[in-house]
Amino acid sequence: MKRVRQDVEAMARTDVQLMLDVKAGDDQSFELLLRRYRTPLVNFLYRMVRDPGVAEELAQEVFLRVYRARKEYAPSAKFTTWMFRIATNLALNSVRDNRHRQMEISMDHSVNPGDDDPPAMQVADGAPTIEQEMVARTRAEMILKAVHALPEKQRAAVLLHKYQELDYDEIARILECSESALKSLLFRAYETLRAELAPLVNSVRA
């Protein structure tokens, strides 16, 4: 009973309170932050880099950096702004490094287009029929492909806006642009997605 109440109280604590506790030496609070953000982070990073293994590596690196910086932590920005800024920078670096590597490879051999296919993934969901699963999978691949085809900054903006539901001022700080520029960036990104995913969009509107 007492344990349960403690957990509930802990869950109600804000990110900033938890981080201040971590700063004061309470590693239990770090565990709570980890539990709160590991899934959103892994998914954000997976959608940025499209490789689940790399996404997990990067998510761990984000947590490690948060932990390392705990002594200097000052709640001058929202915790999520800070964390997703680290994550976004790591993801962008990883994408750029990977592109360099791909270019080096393609100098020697022609790249196999099949290499870019997304890997089979572990889905946290119920148990639909095989047909439903295939349809859902195809849709998911289409969406993922379209999101991934966006320029990096637009991709990050869409993911932070649509899936993390961060405030405009947070996303603008993460991407280092003005809020107005961010809104235009999102407009252009969604306009591209609207065209790329037209069959899906129209099927919803019909």
Next chain:
Amino acid sequence: MSSTQTCSGMENKLIAYLDGRAKPAERRAVEEHLAACADCRLRAEDFRALWSVMEDLPVLSPSPAFDAALRTKIAKEPALRGFWQWLPSPRLAFAVTALVVMSVWLSSMPRIAGGRNKMEARIEAKATQVTAEADYRMIRDLPVLENYDVLSKFDALSELSDSPVGVTKVGAGQAQ
């Protein structure tokens, strides 16, 4: 009424209107335009449909080994942290590290010139490089937060590196 927005004027307003976060004035401007423009009405409907389509992206679960792997990495964190903790503030930590780096560098100058063995010189150069890398990582790892303070202080110190007199003064100041 004559000041109806153009379609391009919607570019930085439509998204916030659709996700419900537009300010009242922006809302009114968008509503006014939508009432007069079929293209943008269609676009608005499509964006809403697109957002519901995008909900269908599956959510990946972190692998079962995720937490354990992270805990292992955290447990392996270098003892260097003890050094940082020992200092009352990151700013002072920088000051002291910068002084150490500079004194190593300064003291190594004449001795290298005086024909010291190459191995020693290499080791010292490596040590300096490692410390500089640690500093850089500290700066990089502090996004949003005390960045400005730390960086500005650090800049001030690097300016001093040209004048050993200034360095001595700062060193004496820190010791008090």
